[in-house]
Amino acid sequence: MNTLDCRDHSCRFSRDKSGQRTNGGCRCLKTVPEELRMKIHATFHVLELQVGRLTEALKKIDAMRKRLPDPDFAEQKNTASGIAEIIQAALSEKKEGV
Ligand SMILES: [Zn+2]
Numbered sequence: 001m002n003t004l005d006c007r008d009h010s011c012r013f014s015r016d017k018s019g020q021r022t023n024g025g026c027r028c029l030k031t032v033p034e035e036l037r038m039k040i041h042a043t044f045h046v047l048e049l050q051v052g053r054l055t056e057a058l059k060k061i062d063a064m065r066k067r068l069p070d071p072d073f074a075e076q077k078n079t080a081s082g083i084a085e086i087i088q089a090a091l092s093e094k095k096e097g098v
Contacts, residue, residue: 004028005028006022006026006027006028007019007021007022008021008022008023008024008025008026008027009022009023010025010026011026011028012026012044013028013044029041050090053091054087054091056090057086057087057090060086061083061086064079064082064083065079065083067079
């Protein structure tokens with residue numbers, strides 16, 4: 001559920017930008033002091049990057065998961081290890097965009 005939405009076309013937090021919208025930029029945090037607002041935007045940006053990486057990781061995992069069930073236990077172990085590596089790689093990149 002999205003509760004933060006100023007109804008602007010460029011709202012930073014809205015996930016559904018349908019319907020009539022204003023111009024002029026996101027006003028969701030207009031009453032927040034600038035320093036804090038910048039930190040919130042930076043944190044939100046990092047979270048967006050992480051979500052993107054994890055989404056990519058999930059796509060890879062899903063592709064690997066389609067190989068299961070495999071009658072070969074060793075192959076399943078390799079697949080599980082591959083999935084764990086993908087998740088770790090996605091999470092270890094989390095500070096890259098800061
Ligand atoms: Zn907004």
